[in-house]
Amino acid sequence: MEPVAHQDIVFPTTYADILQRVRTIDPVAYGATRNYTNGSVSYLSPYISRGIISTKKILSETLNRGYEPNQIEKFIQELAWREYWQHVWIAKKEGINQDLKHQQNPVANTSMAAAIINAQTGIEAVDQGIRNFYKTGYIHNHVRMYIAAIACNIGQSHWKEPAQWMYYHLLDADWASNALSWQWVAGANSNKKYYANQDNINKYCFTEQKGTFLDVPYEAFASMQIPEILENTPTLELKTPLPEPKAITINEALPTCIYNFYNIDPLWKTEHSVNRILLLEPSHFKDYPVAQKTIEFIITIAKENITNIQIYIGEFNDLITNHPSGEIYYKEHPLNAHYSGIEEARDWMFDVQGYYPSFFAFWKKCKKQLPFENKK
Secondary structure: OOOOOOOOOOOOOOHHHHHHHHHOOOHHHHHHHOOOOOOOOOOOHHHHHOOOOOHHHHHHHHHHOOOOOOOOHHHHHHHHHHHHHHHHHHHHHHHHHOOOOOOOOOOOEOOOOHHHHOOOOOOHHHHHHHHHHHHHOOOOHHHHHHHHHHHHHHOOEOOHHHHHHHHHHOOOOOHHHHHHHHHHHHOOOOOOOOOOOHHHHHHHHOOOOOOOOOOOOHHHHHHOOOOHHHOOOOOOOOOOOOOOOOOOOOOOOOOEEEEEOOEOOOOOOOOOOOEEEEEEOHHHHHHOOOOHHHHHHHHHHHHHHOOOOEEEEOOHHHHHHHOOOOOEEEEOOHHHOOOOOEEEOOOOOOOOOOOOOOHHHHHHHHHOOOOOOOOO
């Protein structure tokens, strides 16, 4: 049986279409079916990650449709996970690039199996998911977890480079969510490793495979040797194909708003006359490389939704030195620490700040800000 999944995923790029997607979510069905590969997922993650639409806006739009928080708690909780990972990143900064809570063990290599990269693991649902991933830039969350478990806990790869591989191809590339989730699977950011056997994959992906290296009871994983198919772990080479730099024109009498990979908010300061610059820094993409599909996605989003935006390929300091203007505005993000000017807060869903060692400690605070009057 072929794995069941959404084969033709399309991500609209106009704000009106994106907002329409928000307004047609079925958050009740999401809570019941999201773990299945044909489940009622939202396909909003690329827009959240790129700062095009906020978790706060999604929550507001959903509650305005008449849903009660207790009806859609799982949906709200998944939005809260995204904010939680961001707060961990803000607090830990570069620390999320290392094993956060525990040292991953055992580690046999610091790359990733070629069988995963080439979608040839022999696990039908995983291989099909990877092939679709390369086409669309999207992969179902459960399949992401399966891949991470195979790479880190079966293939004994350290989580960092496999996480970079996935980030590279994701339209919803968010380093905090991605890196910390991989660490959670690998046991570096959790109290135990995550495993999925073939029965689990068959259940959620609608396959009927038998006889794979995952077709074992869960207690077998602790002593499992690396399967031969996962032993070849070539060095990963990930480079971002940035466009050629082009000249920009700055009105020195006006302020400048800096957009970037994590902020393409089309509603930001629309009532003001400003220079609008999408800043794509080579240094950023050297450290956090992404694929051409992702670069094309953000440029298309920016051009279609932000009037008079210009693209600057270069470093922030070079931009402000060579193109002086009025005040510089930018939105807070952990990767913007070298920016100077006026930093503005992101549009958070909850007024809960700071580091919490567990999501559920964070969520307990968040829940207090929701109207759960009807919850029994």
